Amino acid sequence: MLDIPGQVWQRVKTGPLWRSLFRHGYPDSRKNQSLAVFTNVFLHLHPVKVRRHALAIPYTWCMGGLSFFLFLVLTLTGTLLMFYYRPTTEWAYSDIKDLETVVVFGQLLRNMHRWAAHGMVITVFLHMVRVFYTGSYKPPREFNWVVGTLLFLFTILLSYTGYLLPWDQLALWAVTVGYNIAQATPAIGNEISFLIFGGYQLGPNALLRFYVLHVVALPLATGFLIAIHFWRIRKDGGISGPL
């Protein structure tokens, strides 16, 4: 009788469903550890083996990985926030108010999104600082550094477009500062600010544009660049290290 759970477990583990999901045994041998990384779509971003110095936290600060982690957190919390938010000047502010007062855990959700966004600006910046000082942009990683500078720019843009969405005084006037800067662009100031803000004053058009940029265009572009960034790390032999 006592043996029944064990027998059921054995049957499950040798059954066709289990074996179609996991094509290797528990990763406690070199072979299975390799297969675990190799046959898993998420883990196979990694090589099977890395050089030891790549594990050293004083070297990496973990900042690249944590930037990606925060990007995932922001995608998740952002998607949940989209259920409660309408990007119109009539509704945006009251939707945020509702989120804080009516929606269960709404305030916590919004807080997590906000602080993770600030955090990502910091982690991306620190990641760049680390990569620079360790000379990790040097050949063959030149172009990945270029992709990285674009990702830094996109992080700032993502954060900035999100800043307008609550449509409160803080949002409006912070973005107005950016609007005035765009207006001051040499030669094409009017055109560029019309393009970005959808008018000659911040209004419903600007809110809608920032929303679409914030939830669709910029995350897609950023995700695309992240994929290139990671792919190239692999192709260039993992993260940098002493020659």
Add this chain to the structure above:
Amino acid sequence: MTAPRGPQPFPGQEKRLRLLAFVRQDSVVRVDKRVEDTAMVWPHLLVIEFIAAMIWSIGLFAIAALFNAPLQDHATFDCTPNPSKAPWYLLNLQELLLHMDKGLAGVVVPTAWLVFMAAIPYIDRERVGVGRWFTNEVGKKCAILAAIFTGVLVPFLIGLDAFIKMDRRVTDPVTGVKTGWPGYAEFASQYFPGGRELIPNYVIPIAVMIALPLLLVWLCKRLFGAGTREWMIAIWTGFVVTFLVLTVVGTSMRGPGMDLYAPWALPATHQCFAPPPGG
């Protein structure tokens, strides 16, 4: 008919060769490295990633539970907060705006910097020093020199700009005539070619932004015999320190009217700055 070139397949095995992989010498864990140099990703790397993600999840959760995201009143154009500030990570640019032409500070300088930053690996192409913090002793010295150089000069320049722009005119109570130093911008608009635009807003800022980095590079070469990588470290350190100083000054030292205040004496933002009557 000529015989096909290249190695011929054995009889009975006339298959095409397939390219399975193209392995560059420096692109994988190399064969000549000893085994002890490598570690299995499962478990060694994945454990680190898992723990880091856990700590940050818990930390973010705690911060989100303790501190609420700010939400002010409904947006209105009738009410301008004084000062109006951008998000903190753009306050460095907003700080620059105070010292030069808007288009120069807000668009040209950041664009030029981003282009330069992206071009760094194409300027510094030596592979020596990859994977070592600051490359070598010279790199470390350059970083320290640049941090001190920039950390002293940038606050000094911000202070100097505020000081010479200050209007110190005294109005004579009898005649009503103002005498004394009218502030640098006003002085320039009266006496300099191009008024307050050309020299104060373009010539001086551009000259300072070009001359000081060049001076820094020259110092590094002169004092430490810096090569490309080492002077690039100095420039980068200069950027990082400038970025931090401008962000801190913009965030915690700019009060109403974007005037300078000590961080502990910073007045609260006037939430509603009513326009003056008739203005």
